[in-house]
Amino acid sequence: MEKLEEQIAHLTRTTDELSDIVARQETEIAMLTRRVQLLLEREAEREATNSPQVVLGDERPPHW
Structure with missing residues (x-):
């Protein structure tokens, strides 16, 4: 009986932690x-504003 009570306590604690x-x-x-x-x-x-912003990924590096 004591073994079952220990298992129930362990399962209860685990359930609370998971919750x-x-x-x-x-x-x-x-x-x-x-x-x-x-x-x-x-x-x-x-x-929506269609502002002419430069996308950095499309910009050429300065050394080109």
């Missing part, structure tokens, strides 16, 4: 989702 981890992950996922949404909105605004 805490899932709660933290849910918060982090919500935060990251919001950040991605803000970035998408910012990019959409930038594209």
